Amino acid sequence: MLVSVLLAVLGFVAGVLGALTGIGGGVLLTPILALHFGIAIREAIGTSLVAVITTSAASSSVHLQRRTTDIRLGMTLELATALGAAVMAYLVGYFNRNLLEGLFAAFLLYSSITLLSKGGKLKGGNGGLPENGEIPPYQPQRYPLGLGASLVAGALSGLLGIGGGPIKVPVMFIFMNVPLVVATATSNFMIGVTATASAIVYYRRGDILPEIAAPLAVGVFLGSWLGARLAPRVHSKVVVYLLVGIMLYLAGHLVSHLLRGLP
Amino acid sequence: MSQEREPGFDRAVAAVLRAGAFGGFLIMLAGLIIRVLVQGRIPLEVERIGVLWMLATPVVRVLVACFLFFKEKDWKYGWISLGVLVILMLGSVFGIGEH
Numbered sequence: 153m154l155v156s157v158l159l160a161v162l163g164f165v166a167g168v169l170g171a172l173t174g175i176g177g178g179v180l181l182t183p184i185l186a187l188h189f190g191i192a193i194r195e196a197i198g199t200s201l202v203a204v205i206t207t208s209a210a211s212s213s214v215h216l217q218r219r220t221t222d223i224r225l226g227m228t229l230e231l232a233t234a235l236g237a238a239v240m241a242y243l244v245g246y247f248n249r250n251l252l253e254g255l256f257a258a259f260l261l262y263s264s265i266t267l268l269s270k271g272g273k274l275k276g277g278n279g280g281l282p283e284n285g286e287i288p289p290y291q292p293q294r295y296p297l298g299l300g301a302s303l304v305a306g307a308l309s310g311l312l313g314i315g316g317g318p319i320k321v322p323v324m325f326i327f328m329n330v331p332l333v334v335a336t337a338t339s340n341f342m343i344g345v346t347a348t349a350s351a352i353v354y355y356r357r358g359d360i361l362p363e364i365a366a367p368l369a370v371g372v373f374l375g376s377w378l379g380a381r382l383a384p385r386v387h388s389k390v391v392v393y394l395l396v397g398i399m400l401y402l403a404g405h406l407v408s409h410l411l412r413g414l415p
Numbered sequence: 416m417s418q419e420r421e422p423g424f425d426r427a428v429a430a431v432l433r434a435g436a437f438g439g440f441l442i443m444l445a446g447l448i449i450r451v452l453v454q455g456r457i458p459l460e461v462e463r464i465g466v467l468w469m470l471a472t473p474v475v476r477v478l479v480a481c482f483l484f485f486k487e488k489d490w491k492y493g494w495i496s497l498g499v500l501v502i503l504m505l506g507s508v509f510g511i512g513e514h
């Protein structure tokens with residue numbers, strides 16, 4: 153009972169921070185579940201996937217109504233993300249806990265750097281359209297590179313229980329010539345399918361705990377709803393530093409946990 | 416690219432996702448409330464239904480988009496959507512051993 157409340161609060165905070173920064177809350181959930189709730193790492197991964205799917209569905213329905221999502225591009229790249237995610241969900245059994253924790257710490261560091269280098273700019277892309285409300289005409293380029301990066305993003309999603317936005321958004325924006333608003337919305341759109349491709353495997357293996365997933369997803373849902381509404385009014389620099397602080401703490405915690413686990 | 420589609424396409428896909436997110440949220444919330452009231456398996460089963468509802472949402476989303484692409488005679492993206500659907504189904508077809 154108390155645990156359910158704590159999980160809902162955790163989901164809520166992750167949801168608010170995720171929506172404010174546009175990075176998605178999934179990156180916080182797996183390590184917190186594993187480190188502070190004593191849940192086995194594989195179950196933590198499977199369980200946070202449910203929260204990731206919930207956020208993606210809720211937020212991309214808003215992006216779709218604003219017509220900022222490129223469904224064709226998203227669907228094409230999903231071929232790669234879903235494949236990477238499904239395959240890794242099978243292979244996760246061959247990764248030991250230390251390797252998963254190490255990879256996760258590395259991904260947290262990478263996400264922190266992406267966030268800091270972008271400042272608060274991702275948030276603008278996550279929210280409204282450009283100033284004149286028009287998306288400039290564009291043609292996605294370098295599909296092979298996009299598909300390759302999507303395969304990696306999908307694999308990391310299936311391996312770590314995250315959405316993978318910090319990989320897909322820069323690839324679409326920088327290499328595929330897609331406007332940032334569209335890249336953010338499309339990445340969000342893809343996350344649901346990507347996470348589901350691996351979540352089905354985790355579920356069938358019994359690695360998704362409904363009693364943990366439910367309060368977490370309820371909290372994330374409410375948190376990202378609030379975050380999306382607060383976004384125009386909150387100074388994003390502060391939020392970015394807060395999130396980076398939490399991520400660095402979790403990365404450090406994972407590394408120290410890992411070092412203690414080594415012989 | 417994104418301007419070529421009819422607005423109805425985006426709206427239909429958005430409706431699926433909204434129904435999925437809200438539906439899943441309400442079912443899982445119901446599970447939590449039941450957990451306060453009664454002990455045992457009932458809340459767990461409700462929460463499980465919520466989880467499965469959430470897992471079904473993206474699958475239905477791909478299914479609807481696939482149908483709409485074929486209806487618009489956009490064969491290329493119809494087949495791409497079908498491919499995504501097949502990959503999604505891989506996880507529920509193959510048996511998974513405990514490692």
